[in-house]
Amino acid sequence: MKHASIVAARHRQNEIFRPDDAGPNGREFFLPYRMLRDYFREAGIELSTADMNRGREVLFELHVNARRSLPECPAYAYLYEDPIVRPLNGDPAWLSRYRKAFTSNETLIDHRQILRLDYPNDLSLRAVPDFTGRDQFCVMIASNKALRHPDPRNLHDKRIEIIRFFEKNAPVLFALYGKGWNIPAVRPGLAGRLIKRVHQWRSRIYPGQPFPSYRGVVRSKAEVLDRARFSICYENSRGSPGYLTEKIFDCFTSGCVPVYIGTANVAELVPEGCYIDGDRFSNPAELLCFLQSVDAARYARYQVEIRRFLASPESVRFTNEHFCRFLVDVILADLMTEHRLSNA
Incomplete structure (x- = not known):
C-alpha cells in the first residue's frame, strides 16, 4: 500500500474522515472525504492527514484550498473556498505551482492544469413530504x-x-x-471580528435572544x-x-x-x-x-x-461519487504520466 496526504485546514489524526454529522450546520461535511479515501484505497493508496504520514514516503499531497507551502512530492489543490473568501484560490500564478488544481470557478478553468470540479453532494433520492x-x-x-x-x-x-x-x-x-445567532449580526473586517468576540463574551454572562426567530x-x-x-x-x-x-x-x-x-x-x-x-x-x-x-x-x-x-445526468457532476472518481482518475493519470516521463 502506497501513502498520500490530504491537507485541510487544521485537521489532524485523520479527523477529516470522521463518520458523523460534525460538519457546519449539521451537514455531513466529511462524507465526500471518507468516500475519497475509499476510492484511493481501491487503487492501492492510503490517504491520510499529513501528520499521520511523517517519516513515510508520500506519493502525493492533496490540499483542500491553495496553500503557500508546497511539498517536494507532487501537489494538487481542490479549491473549496471562493476567492472572495480565500484570495489565494483565485491567483493563477500561484495555482500554477500545483500539478493540477480543481475548482468550480469558471474564470480560472483552462481544462489543462486547472479543471472543473463542483462542490460534492449526497443527491440520493428518497421519499419526502408534500x-x-x-x-x-x-x-x-x-x-x-x-x-x-x-x-x-x-x-x-x-x-x-x-x-x-x-x-x-x-x-x-x-x-x-x-x-452563532445568540449574538447580534456579525460584521466583516477586523472591527467586526473584535466586536463579535465582545458579544460572545457578553452572551456567556448575560444570555439574550438578539434574534427572536x-x-x-x-x-x-x-x-x-x-x-x-x-x-x-x-x-x-x-x-x-x-x-x-x-x-x-x-x-x-x-x-x-x-x-x-x-x-x-x-x-x-x-x-x-x-x-x-x-x-x-x-x-x-x-x-x-x-x-x-x-x-x-x-x-x-x-x-x-x-x-x-x-x-x-445533469446532476451527476454535483455528486460525491463524481467528485471522488474525477479526483482519483485525474491524479492517478497525472502520476502515471510523470512516472513514464521520469523513466524515458
Whole structure:
C-alpha cells in the first residue's frame, strides 16, 4: 500500500474522515472525504492527514484550498473556498505551482492544469413530504458569520434583512437555525471580528435572544428542511461564476423549495423550475406575497422538477461519487504520466 496526504485546514489524526454529522450546520461535511479515501484505497493508496504520514514516503499531497507551502512530492489543490473568501484560490500564478488544481470557478478553468470540479453532494433520492405534510412555512439554516473583509458581494446583510423582515411582519411564518445567532449580526473586517468576540463574551454572562426567530443549531439539516415548505437559501457571497455550494442541494434532497441568491449563472447549472430566484423580488414583502400565493398544486410542480433534476445526468457532476472518481482518475493519470516521463 502506497501513502498520500490530504491537507485541510487544521485537521489532524485523520479527523477529516470522521463518520458523523460534525460538519457546519449539521451537514455531513466529511462524507465526500471518507468516500475519497475509499476510492484511493481501491487503487492501492492510503490517504491520510499529513501528520499521520511523517517519516513515510508520500506519493502525493492533496490540499483542500491553495496553500503557500508546497511539498517536494507532487501537489494538487481542490479549491473549496471562493476567492472572495480565500484570495489565494483565485491567483493563477500561484495555482500554477500545483500539478493540477480543481475548482468550480469558471474564470480560472483552462481544462489543462486547472479543471472543473463542483462542490460534492449526497443527491440520493428518497421519499419526502408534500405541501400538506410540512408544518413550517419558511426557514433559514445558516451561520451568523461575515466575510473576512468588507466586499459588496457579501450576502450576509441580505440574510439579516430577510430575518428582520419576517420577525417584524410574519413571525409565525419563519424560523432561523444555525450557529452563532445568540449574538447580534456579525460584521466583516477586523472591527467586526473584535466586536463579535465582545458579544460572545457578553452572551456567556448575560444570555439574550438578539434574534427572536432563532430556534438553535441542528443535528441534521434534513430534520428542518423535510418540514419546511420554503428555505431562504442565500450563498455567503455572490461568488465567481460556477460558485454553487451545498445550500441549494440540501433543499432539493428534502423536497424543500429554496429561495436562492448567489451565483449569477445558477440557471445554467440548475433548471429554473427547481427554485425561486430571490433576485426577482424588489423587497422582502414582495417575496412573502409570492410565497403565500404558492398553493399545493404549484408546490407539487416544484417538487416534480427537483426530483427530475436529481434523477437526470445533469446532476451527476454535483455528486460525491463524481467528485471522488474525477479526483482519483485525474491524479492517478497525472502520476502515471510523470512516472513514464521520469523513466524515458
